[in-house]
Amino acid sequence: MPNRELVVLGTASQVPTRHRNHNGYLLLWDDEGFLFDPGEGTQRQLLLAGVAATRVTRLCVTHFHGDHCLGVPGIVQRLSLDDAKHPVHAYFPATGQEYFTRLRNASVFYQRADLREVPVGGDGPVAEGRFGVLHTRRLEHPVDAVGYRLVEADQRRFVAELLARHGLAGPIVGELHRAGEVTVGERRVRLEDVTVARPGQKFAFVMDTRLCDAVYELADGVDMLVIEATFLDEDAELADRYGHLTASQAGRVAAQCNVRRLVLTHFSQRYPDTRRHRDQAAEHFSGDIVVAADLQRIAVPPRQEV
Numbered sequence: 469m470p471n472r473e474l475v476v477l478g479t480a481s482q483v484p485t486r487h488r489n490h491n492g493y494l495l496l497w498d499d500e501g502f503l504f505d506p507g508e509g510t511q512r513q514l515l516l517a518g519v520a521a522t523r524v525t526r527l528c529v530t531h532f533h534g535d536h537c538l539g540v541p542g543i544v545q546r547l548s549l550d551d552a553k554h555p556v557h558a559y560f561p562a563t564g565q566e567y568f569t570r571l572r573n574a575s576v577f578y579q580r581a582d583l584r585e586v587p588v589g590g591d592g593p594v595a596e597g598r599f600g601v602l603h604t605r606r607l608e609h610p611v612d613a614v615g616y617r618l619v620e621a622d623q624r625r626f627v628a629e630l631l632a633r634h635g636l637a638g639p640i641v642g643e644l645h646r647a648g649e650v651t652v653g654e655r656r657v658r659l660e661d662v663t664v665a666r667p668g669q670k671f672a673f674v675m676d677t678r679l680c681d682a683v684y685e686l687a688d689g690v691d692m693l694v695i696e697a698t699f700l701d702e703d704a705e706l707a708d709r710y711g712h713l714t715a716s717q718a719g720r721v722a723a724q725c726n727v728r729r730l731v732l733t734h735f736s737q738r739y740p741d742t743r744r745h746r747d748q749a750a751e752h753f754s755g756d757i758v759v760a761a762d763l764q765r766i767a768v769p770p771r772q773e774v
Contacts, residue, residue, distance in 0.1 A: 472767070472768040473767045474494070474766045475493070475494040475496065475519055475765055476760045476762060477493060477506070477513035478490045478491050478492040478493075478510065478513055481698050481735060481737070482533075482737070483535075483737045484535075489509045489510075490507025490508045490510070491675070491733075491734060492504075492510040492539060493733075494524070496519075496523065497671075498599060500597075500599045501526070502616075502618070503526070503527050504616065504675075504694075505529060505530055505535075505537070506527070506529075506538075506540055506543050507534070508534070510543060511539065511546050516763055517765075522553075522554075524547065525555075525556060525557070527540070527543065527583075528560075528602075529558070529560040529561075529564075530607075530615065530675045531564065531614070531675070532560070532567040533611065533676065536675065536676070537567070541571050541572070541575065544571070544583060545577045548579050549577075551581075552580075555582040555584050557595060558583055558584065559588055559595070559616075560587060564611075565587055588614055591604060600668060601619050603616070603617040603618075603619065605617070606682060607674070607678075607683070608682075609677050610711050613676055613677060615674045615677070615682060616673040617690070619668060620669045621668045624663035624665055625663055627664055631662050634652060634657045634662055635653075636650075644662070666771060670691050671768065672692075672694070673694045674686055674694070674695040676696060676711055677696070677713065678712070678713070683721055684721060684724065687721050689725060691768055692727075692729045692766075693722055693727045693729070693731065694731045694733060694760075696712060696733065697715035697732040697734065697745050698735065699712055699713070699715075700714060700744055701748055703738075715744070716748045716749065719757075720753070722749070722752075722755065723754070730755060730757045732745050732749060732758070732759050732760060742759050743759075
């Protein structure tokens, strides 16, 4: 089982359909579970996906239109019902504090979960841990909205052949890892002499927005970009009017930002078939394109080494 994957809980936009639930995306990232934009029905979708609600460690809301947040009450209450033992941090635009307060207190329940609110007031890092750094950028939508970017620190991997060549084994390897260099006889061995670079993985989540600089900044060089493709080209004027992207625009972003895996989602109910979303994105992006479907699991691409 991959330890970094996206569990798609819903792919509809404003109106759910017979085959698409409201939004919902759970990024399983080692020990963390980032739940993005839980729309109505997310709690049940987790059940169908075979994922416990207690896997959620961070709740990330881009904005307070209903299809991106009406699942918050059920998730918050389920965390208490299941007696989640870990704190859950909740990130959302600070100007929507009133709405988040209403959502987390939407009904009577026994509050046991440790839900820690982190209102986001601007651009920049909002969380840091073993998972890396979680950043936000303000997007362009009729209401305040943010996108999320998860960046893991670059690392280095030891190469057995290089360690043997330099006569290193046992505890001295750990010392080298901590100090950056060690003495072997009369020689100095540096960490870069026996390792190869292993760039950290990057993930971006971009929902309701017009095309703007922040979209490109969020998507730059990511291994996986989850991005709205609400409209097709023939409805580009509607997309701009209501602050959304087309599949073609998503494809151009992926191409210009050197994205490795492009995940299209948030489809308008006017399109029962999403094959043209792939086709229009592929006119601009020749890489890996996934047209998301409810309950699909999409692995984060394997690490690259240089």
